[in-house]
Each structure stands twice: as C-alpha cells, then as structure tokens.
Amino acid sequence: MRIDPLSGGVASDIAVVDLGDKSICAKFALPKLKVKEDWRAPVHRNRAEYEWLRVAARIAPGSAVQLFGSSEHLHGFAMEYLQGSDVYLWKAALLEEREDRSEAGRVGNLLGQIHAISTQPGFDTAPFHNREDFRALRIEPYLTFTAGRHPEVADELVALAEMLFESGQVLVHGDISPKNILFRNGQPVILDAECATMGDASFDASFCINHLILKAAHLPASRQRLLSGVVEFWNAYSAHIVWEPKNKLEERICGLVPALMLARIDGKSPVEYLSAAEQDRIRGLALGFVKAPTPTLRDFTRELTNRMEGVDA
Template structure:
C-alpha cells in the first residue's frame, strides 16, 4: 500500500537536520533554498553556519505533472541505497549520501558547488555555456555508465537490492511506453517489443533517468560531472540508459538547429566511448535495438505523461514524425540510422 508523504516545508529543515544528528555542536542552518525543476518531490539546498551544504530531498506520492501520476514515496530509500552503491563505484560522479529517514522518505546528501548547473541548462542556454566541453561531459558519463553496468554484470551480489522493477514500471514503462501505445495503437508491435525487452531482461544495473537534467556540471573544465536522481535504479536492460540519454540529445539537437552539429557530435562521442568501455555482452545488448528504444522514448516525450516542455509545437511534430517513421519501419535500426544520420548533415 502506498502511504502518502507530506511535503517538506522550509521552516522544518533546521529541526529535521538536528533530529537526524546532521548538524555539529553549535552549528545552525544559515540558508534554505527550494530547488525548482523536480517533479517527484520537494528538494532543498541547505547551507550551515560552518559553510557546509546539503541537499535534502523528500519523495512525494503525487508527482508534479499535469496527468494523474502516482508512485510509492518509499522510492527515496531505494534511491539512498543506489547512491551508496554507485558512489562506491564512481565517487567522482555520484554525490555522497549522509542520511536516509525511512519514516518520512527523506534523504540528505552532499551538495554540488553552488555554481554548478544541470547539463540540460548548459545545453539549452549557450550564452551561459562558454568554456563547457560537452563532448568531455558525454565521455565522462559514458565511462561512468559503463563502470556501473560492467561491475554489476560481473558482481551479481550488487544487483540484489535493485531486483524490483515496480518503480521503473510506475515511473517509466507505464507513463512512457504504455501511454504512447494508447495514443498510437498502430505502433503497438514495436512498442510491445520494447516493453517486453525492458521487463524481461535483468542483466545489469540501470539508472532509469539518465538525462541531462540529472547531470550537474561545473562551470569550467577540471572536474567530473555528477549524476543525480537514482529513484528508478533497477536491474534491467542496458539499452534503456543509452537510449534515454540519446533521446534527450536528439531533442535538443532539433530544438537548437544552429548547434545541431555540436550536439549530434556530443551524442556520437557518448555512444563511441560507451561502446569502447563496456563488455561485449553489454555492448551487443545496448546497441542491437537502440534505434527502436530511442524512438519509443522520443515519442514518449511528446505524447506520453511527461512531455518535454522546451519543445515548440513544430519541434514536437518533428520529433513525433521521426519516432513514428522508425517504429513503423520494417527495419527500425536501419531507419533510425538513416533518419538521425540525415539530421546530422543539416
């Protein structure tokens, strides 16, 4: 049974941190900032009188989207386990977890420096992106993803806490794949094939929300990007994370035609580094149906429960047309390569 979590209010933060023994003797909360952009809960950035900074995040049962979309708020504790596991594998790419409160579904973790922004922000706002090496970010993410997948493939004990796919079903498969299946019943065969692969394959750890909005990047070179938001981590099909990031970069390439070559090159760099860094079985699994899975996710971001807000009506039509052409093709992988390849030449 899902038990609804109450939203965390800013004025509760000092008392909460003190009760969880996260403040040192004599230390107090100096500043609390509500972070915008999340759909799954309330997130605050907290600064203390000693200059330390935390992120405090509470998961909610009703997600902040237009559609009726619910998920168990206990996913916060699931996220805490994932942060611990992946920080141990790639501490340079994952923040440190400080606390997980099972009573309120609230976690507290390390905060990135204040001048770090999401990669989504950097990609969509080129005037603030001077000095940002998007290809380097993509390669770093590909290497981190490969480490997670490769390590958990070869160490099954690491997979045990993440065997349950129910959150992935509630937050991805249902609002994405099943939603577009209802809108596009003529594409049911290709969508169902993708659903079956995602549900039936349990090969390695999958982040499940591997997108630019969940990547924090420094303002200049020299530090690795962080990956955040691990609520839907599960053991599943390695293609999902690769397709998810690919779909986001394709949408941004369509949205920013003047920077299309740069963004398409960034996507290519991500795929090349990923394929170089993973084991053969992962490489095969993640690339054999990458076009079809990417097309499903593209269609989900225009006709699913969580549409990409930055796309214009014309851009949504372009994304929709590309995805439909791939999913309706007798050769989705060939169609995807041809369509995205022609896009890169524009």
C-alpha cells in the first residue's frame, strides 16, 4: 500500500491511497485550517460532508463519487479517486483559458436540482443541522471578519451574515468553487462539502458566481465569456427554483456576491492568484456594489463589465 498526500486544500488532510488493484481518496478534517489567520472549525463537519455526497449520489449518480465508508471517531471517510483522460478540474480549465464547454450551466443545473429536492416533503434534514459549523466555516471568516476590516460597509456585511445564519430553506453545500468541481465525461462532480448545512440558497449560487467574477477580473481576454457564464449559471439554476419567488432569491444573490468579492480579498481566505493591483481593483468594485446592489444578475454583469473596462482604461 502506498499513500501520497494531495495538496490544494486548507481544511483537511487528503491523500491518495494505492491499494494495488485500485486507488482511493481518504480525507480527514483538521481542527485548524491551513491559512494565515487563526481559523478553527469543529472536526465533526466531516460527517456532514459525507452525508451531502450521499445526497448528491442519490439525485445525480453520474455527477457523484463512489463512497467506501466513514469513521466518526477519526473524522474521516474514503471515496473514489477520480482520474483519467476524461477528468479535469474546472478551476484549472478557467485559469488556463481553455475552450468553454458550458461548464457554468451544467454546475448551475446540478446545484438547482439538489436545492430543489432538499425542499421537498420527506427530505431528511437531520444530518444537516449545522448552523454553528456554517457560522465558523463561512459566515465569520468571510463576512464578520471582513466587516471588521471595512467599517464603511460593516452594517451591510453584518446584515448579510445574520440573514445567512437565520435561514434554513435548502441544503447548502457551502463551497461551490471551481477548485472543488471536477468534470468527468462532461458532467460536474462537486466535492468538498465540509460546510454542508440547511441554509439560504443564495450562498451557494453567490459563492460560485463570485469565482467567475474574480477570474473575469484576472483574465481580461476571457472576461466576456466568464461574465456570460454568470448568466448561464443563473439561467440553468433558476429553472429549478420552486421554494420561493425567483426574483427574491436573485436580489439576495446580487447583494451577497459583492460581499463575497470583498471577502476573497480581505477575509480570512483570500484567493491566491490575484495580484496586488487586481486586489485593489476588485476591492473598489466590490465596495461600490455592496453599498448599491443591482436588482438582477444581468444588470450586475452589465454594470460590472462597464466598470471593469473603465478601470482597465
């Protein structure tokens, strides 16, 4: 047996275990995340992640990993290790500016399915009563901490934090990021659900949209395609919204996305690929939209395009 650690994550120890006839992936939650700031979270979150993956496997078997078992004592589990010529990481594809394969729409469609089914009668929410874990993993490091660094928008950020903590409408993944999404045979496989909880649908959608926007700021040659991906994601996702009026959810997303833009610059988990100049530009854009959000994502991407081009000029 051979064990090779995997890099890239900050919240868990992850390794590929070669068993001879096949390789599996083992993952164990860390009590202190591997970031500059002091960021701690309960290790029992690993159980919620395992249960989220089980839900995804029931809903969309073609977009899920095979699970091999978990240990509550060790706060870890084993799953299929995805590899092969038909497997690629969405983050790498975006940063390398590869040809678009409608990935944003496919991710939006899958996420919409999971959210919608989690609102149906009979859905077992018991494994996902993790509001305090979500506060420790997402609300505090992204919104509360950032509010402390930006008193000029602290009221808006704190209000968003309170909204997210109080909601329990859908099964939230909590980390819908291109770094956690592999594509296999053209279908998205979403991993890393350590933050899974019953929460507000706006968070997952906003988290993914934010990453497209950050990369649009970082990659001018792909900017229009990435911002079009925001609308593509929303169109696919919103087709599944049955638990509330679509426009109400869209308004909350338009308010949360710029807050997350700011959080990925000045929160506890800044993105690693932005230059100092790009951080300054995004910070300025985000602060403006936090103060005056747009009502729709089409308006948001249109205005964002204009402001980005104005800054670049």
